[in-house]
Amino acid sequence: MFRLTSALLTTAVLAGCAARGPAGLDLDTSITAVSQASRVRSVVLHYTSVDDASSIHLLSKGKVSAHYLVTDSGRAYRLVDENRAAWHAGASSWYGNIAMNSTSIGIEVVNSGWTEGPDGKPLWHPYNDRQLRALTILLRDIIQRHGIAPENVVGHSDIAPQRKVDPGPLFPWKALADAGIGRWYDETGAAEHLARLQLQGLPDTAWFQQQLQRLGYACPQDGVLDKPTINALAAFQMHYRPALHDGQPDAETAAIMLAML
Incomplete structure (x- = not known):
């Protein structure tokens, strides 16, 4: 009786995997190849230059996007599924890879960037501890799931130095490195x-x-x-x-x- 029931269950599972695909295609999804890896090779960090509300609006309704947004309060939003490309990198390159939108996860952090000081030099705005805690949790999860190498946790300025300066000199790279995230030096x-x-x-x-x-x-x-x-x-x-x-x-x-x- 047990063997009959087990056989029926196996048949039902296999039948469920052999679903109809597009236009009636007989598509069997019961077999998964072992030779595969994530398409994601990098994580790119940005700052938004605007406040929480404006960041959410621009990244969800505008012509740019990111997979995640970390707000000033440390709350994280997922705006684009990781299986899809977000429009965050633009013209860029890292170790010769110019397809950064297709091979990276973009994270925007709410931060004003910089304002001009009295002497005409930029005054950079700091990140807060709530954002650092949220980023540490988020990055650890992404890096583990996709097997991202330390040198591939980068800023927008790293991959597009002719165009971009975000996430800026006050971004906590050293604190993240101390937490085991990203590349640092001896x-x-x-x-x-x-x-x-x-x-x-x-x-x-x-x-x-x-x-x-x-x-x-x-x-x-x-x-x-x-x-x-x-x-x-x-x-x-x-x-x-x-x-x-x-x-x-x-x-x-x-x-x-x-x-x-």
Whole structure:
């Protein structure tokens, strides 16, 4: 009796998997291939530049979108299913991948970005602890489910340094790295490299361009300290040395790059 019932159940399950597909297609979904992986390779972090209400409206009704929005209160909204592409990256590149919308998950965090200070320099707006807690939980879940490598947790400025500066120099990259999220550098090793560089001198522009490319950034490789190179270097500094992100080659930046081997 048990074997008969088990056989009937198995038949019912298989029959349920052999559903009709589009236009009456006989589509069997009972077999799943083992050779597969997530299409998601990166997580891209942004700031919204506007408040909660405006962010929700723009990202749900406008011509841009993101998979998730983290509000000022730390509440998270899922706006686009992870199986679909959100329109958040634009023209961008990371380790040569230019299909960032199709291969990444975009997270927008409510933050005003920057305003002009009395001296004409930007005043950057900080993120709060509620947002950091929400981001840590959200990122850990996404990274685990999709098997995302640490170097592929990036900012919009990392993948589009010629156009974007978000999530800005006050984004808590170091705090996230301390929580095991994203890429960071060996700080002890960086200090050792810095001491050596201060004796030996600074590498040339071509070296910095090569290091930027090695670390994922789209950057010219012509040995010229031009605007695109300065922008790419500033994006790297904003992520890993935010206290000074002027895009100029210096010993501390070189030491950090060497400590990321």
